[in-house]
Amino acid sequence: MPYMKRSLLLTRNTPERVELDTTIGPWPYPQRIEYYDDFYYINRETFRFKIVNNSQLFNCDILLNAISRYNDLIFNNFTLRNNLRLKELHSLEIYVKGGCEQWPRLDMDESYTLDLLQKNLLSSRSVWGALRGLETFSQLIDKNFIINKTYIEDFPRFAHRGLLVDTARHYMPMSILLRNLDAMAYNKLNVFHWHIVDDNSFPFVSKLFPQLSDKGAYNKHTHVYTPENVKTILEYARLRGIRVIVEFDTPGHTLAWGKGIKDLVLDCSSVSKQYSGLSLKGSGVLQVTKESTYDFLKKFFGEIAETFPDEYIHIGGDEVASECWTNNGQENLYQLYMKRFANIIKELRKKYIVWQEVFEEDLYMHPETIVQVWKSWTQPEEVTRMITERGFRVISSASWYLDMISYKKDWIDYYKYDPHTFYGNQTQKNLVIGGEACVWSEYIDETNFLSRTWPRASAVAERLWSSKHVADSEKASPRFDRFRCLMKERGIPAHPINGPGFCEHFVLPISDKWFSEKQQHNGVVFVYASKATLTSFLVVCGLLMILLLLVLRPTIKQLVRK
Structure with missing residues (x-):
C-alpha cells in the first residue's frame, strides 16, 4: 500500500533494534510497492550489478554507464561494518528483454519490476526501464546501507x-x-x-x-x-x-x-x-x-x-x-x-x-x-x-x-x-x-x-x-523532504519546500575551475563537480596548512619567547 511505514527491525539473532527512517520511499512513487519487515545489508566491497541472460547488453553503453553511475551514487560514503548481522545482498541481477536502443523516444517502454524478495532481480523490457529501476533501487537504500526486502512493479502514467x-x-x-x-x-x-x-x-x-x-x-x-x-x-x-x-x-x-x-x-x-x-x-x-x-x-x-x-x-x-x-x-x-x-x-x-x-x-x-x-x-x-x-x-x-x-x-x-x-x-x-x-x-x-x-x-x-x-500532499510531504535532502547529497542545491528543517549535507558553490572531473564517453568529455574532488581539495589544503605551520614553527617560538 502507498506510504506504508517501515517497522522497527528486530531479528531473532541479535538483540539490537534499528529504527529506519519512516520517510524513506522512492520519488516519484511507484505504481505498486510492497515492503516486508526483513532487511539486507549491502557491502560496497562485495556488491555487484550483474547483467544476465542477454549477451546483447554486455557492451550496451547506456546500461554500463548507468551501472557505473549508480554504483558511485550509492557508495559515495565509507562503508559501515555490518554490526547487525543482517543477511548480505551480494548482487542485483539486471535482465533486459530487448536490445540496446540508442535514442529515447516518445513511445519508449520505461516499465520495470524490482524483486528484492527472493530473486534480487531488476527486470524490464527495455534499457530505459532498467534506468528507471536503478534509480528506484538507489533510493531504497538507507544511509547505513540497509534495504528492505521490497517488491515493485512500476511504469509511468504519462509518456x-x-x-x-x-x-x-x-x-x-x-x-x-x-x-x-x-x-x-x-x-x-x-x-x-x-x-x-x-x-x-x-x-x-x-x-x-x-x-x-x-x-x-x-x-x-x-x-x-x-x-x-x-x-x-x-x-x-x-x-x-x-x-x-x-x-x-x-x-x-x-x-x-x-x-x-x-x-x-x-x-x-x-x-x-x-x-x-x-x-x-x-x-x-x-x-x-x-x-x-x-x-x-x-x-x-x-x-x-x-x-x-x-x-x-x-x-x-x-x-x-x-x-x-x-x-x-x-x-x-x-x-x-x-x-x-x-x-x-x-x-x-x-x-x-x-x-x-x-x-x-x-x-x-x-x-x-x-x-x-x-x-x-x-x-x-x-x-x-x-x-x-x-x-x-x-x-x-x-x-x-x-x-x-x-x-x-x-x-x-x-x-x-x-x-x-x-x-x-x-x-x-x-x-x-x-x-x-x-x-x-x-x-x-x-x-x-x-x-x-x-x-x-x-x-x-x-x-x-x-x-x-x-x-495526498500531506502524506507525500515527509517523503518529499527526504528526497530533497537526497538531491542535496547528490550535489543539487534543492531549496527548502516545507519551511524550517535541515539536511545533513550542504551544497556549497563549486567553481568549475578548481573542482572538476572529466569523464570521457564516445568521444564526448563531461565536466562536472564532484564530492570526491572537493574532499581531495580539502585534504590538500589541510596538508598545506600543516606544512606551513612546520615551516613557521621556529618563527612562532621566537615570537612566543619575546
Missing part, C-alpha cells in the same frame, strides 16, 4: 514528462545544464525542452549560419553553445534516457535572428508590450512575405534536423505581433507562414510541437501535431478539451510555471494539479501525453536556476509518473 529551460533570456553554462540533466534523471523526467534562442539572444552556433550567434549572442565567445556543446548535451541526456527537444520559436520571438541575417526579421519592439520585464508579445517577427525567408528556413532547419535526433522539433508559434506585418490584401500572413513552414518541417521528416496560439488562431496543423497548453488565465482545461476534441495531442504546462515563485509551500499547488482535470471522454484523456514544468529565465541565471527549479519540479515529476491516486 512525456518534461522540463523547459530557457537559455536565451539568460545564458546557462554547460555545467548547470549537465547538473540539471542529472536532477531530471533522479526524478524520472524524460524530456529536456531546450528553449535555446529568443528575441534576447541567439546562443546556438550554426555551422551553416555562424553569423546568427556571432551577432545575436550576448557574447560570441563565452555565451554560446557550440556544436561540441550540443553534442555533449545530447549524449549526456541520451545516457540518462532523456530526450532533447529543441525549440526554435517562429515566426515571433525572432529579434535576435535578424542581427545576423539581413532582411529576415521585422523589429516589432514598438508594438511588443512589456509588463515587469516580461514580453507580452515577441519583439521580432520573420518577414513571411519574402521568398528568401523560406530559403533560409529550409537550410537552417535542415541543419537542426540533422543535429537533434528526436523525431520532434518545437517550432513555437506563440505571441506573434502580427500587427507588425503589412497585409497588402494578402491572405492571413500568420496562416500563410504556418502552412509553408509546417510543410518544410514535414519534408525534413520531422514532426512538430506548437504553443496553443496556433490552435486558437485556427492555423494550419498536420494531424500529428502536438499542442502545448500554457496560458493559465484562459481556462486551460477548456482549451485542452477543445484541442483533444479535434483529435490533437496535448502537453500540459499551464499550472507548472516554476519561475513564478511565491513565499509559501507552492509545490503543493503543482502536486495537486492533474492534466486530466477537464471534461472529456477517455479517448480525449488519452490524447494528453503528459506535461512540462517551465523555467523561463527573465529573472533566472546560473546563480539561482537549480535552486529555483528543484525540488519544485519534483512535484510535477511525481504527478506525471505516479498513479492519480497518489495525490
Whole structure:
C-alpha cells in the first residue's frame, strides 16, 4: 500500500533494534510497492550489478554507464561494518528483454519490476526501464546501507514528462545544464525542452549560419553553445534516457535572428508590450512575405534536423505581433507562414510541437501535431478539451510555471494539479501525453536556476509518473523532504519546500575551475563537480596548512619567547 511505514527491525539473532527512517520511499512513487519487515545489508566491497541472460547488453553503453553511475551514487560514503548481522545482498541481477536502443523516444517502454524478495532481480523490457529501476533501487537504500526486502512493479502514467529551460533570456553554462540533466534523471523526467534562442539572444552556433550567434549572442565567445556543446548535451541526456527537444520559436520571438541575417526579421519592439520585464508579445517577427525567408528556413532547419535526433522539433508559434506585418490584401500572413513552414518541417521528416496560439488562431496543423497548453488565465482545461476534441495531442504546462515563485509551500499547488482535470471522454484523456514544468529565465541565471527549479519540479515529476491516486500532499510531504535532502547529497542545491528543517549535507558553490572531473564517453568529455574532488581539495589544503605551520614553527617560538 502507498506510504506504508517501515517497522522497527528486530531479528531473532541479535538483540539490537534499528529504527529506519519512516520517510524513506522512492520519488516519484511507484505504481505498486510492497515492503516486508526483513532487511539486507549491502557491502560496497562485495556488491555487484550483474547483467544476465542477454549477451546483447554486455557492451550496451547506456546500461554500463548507468551501472557505473549508480554504483558511485550509492557508495559515495565509507562503508559501515555490518554490526547487525543482517543477511548480505551480494548482487542485483539486471535482465533486459530487448536490445540496446540508442535514442529515447516518445513511445519508449520505461516499465520495470524490482524483486528484492527472493530473486534480487531488476527486470524490464527495455534499457530505459532498467534506468528507471536503478534509480528506484538507489533510493531504497538507507544511509547505513540497509534495504528492505521490497517488491515493485512500476511504469509511468504519462509518456512525456518534461522540463523547459530557457537559455536565451539568460545564458546557462554547460555545467548547470549537465547538473540539471542529472536532477531530471533522479526524478524520472524524460524530456529536456531546450528553449535555446529568443528575441534576447541567439546562443546556438550554426555551422551553416555562424553569423546568427556571432551577432545575436550576448557574447560570441563565452555565451554560446557550440556544436561540441550540443553534442555533449545530447549524449549526456541520451545516457540518462532523456530526450532533447529543441525549440526554435517562429515566426515571433525572432529579434535576435535578424542581427545576423539581413532582411529576415521585422523589429516589432514598438508594438511588443512589456509588463515587469516580461514580453507580452515577441519583439521580432520573420518577414513571411519574402521568398528568401523560406530559403533560409529550409537550410537552417535542415541543419537542426540533422543535429537533434528526436523525431520532434518545437517550432513555437506563440505571441506573434502580427500587427507588425503589412497585409497588402494578402491572405492571413500568420496562416500563410504556418502552412509553408509546417510543410518544410514535414519534408525534413520531422514532426512538430506548437504553443496553443496556433490552435486558437485556427492555423494550419498536420494531424500529428502536438499542442502545448500554457496560458493559465484562459481556462486551460477548456482549451485542452477543445484541442483533444479535434483529435490533437496535448502537453500540459499551464499550472507548472516554476519561475513564478511565491513565499509559501507552492509545490503543493503543482502536486495537486492533474492534466486530466477537464471534461472529456477517455479517448480525449488519452490524447494528453503528459506535461512540462517551465523555467523561463527573465529573472533566472546560473546563480539561482537549480535552486529555483528543484525540488519544485519534483512535484510535477511525481504527478506525471505516479498513479492519480497518489495525490495526498500531506502524506507525500515527509517523503518529499527526504528526497530533497537526497538531491542535496547528490550535489543539487534543492531549496527548502516545507519551511524550517535541515539536511545533513550542504551544497556549497563549486567553481568549475578548481573542482572538476572529466569523464570521457564516445568521444564526448563531461565536466562536472564532484564530492570526491572537493574532499581531495580539502585534504590538500589541510596538508598545506600543516606544512606551513612546520615551516613557521621556529618563527612562532621566537615570537612566543619575546
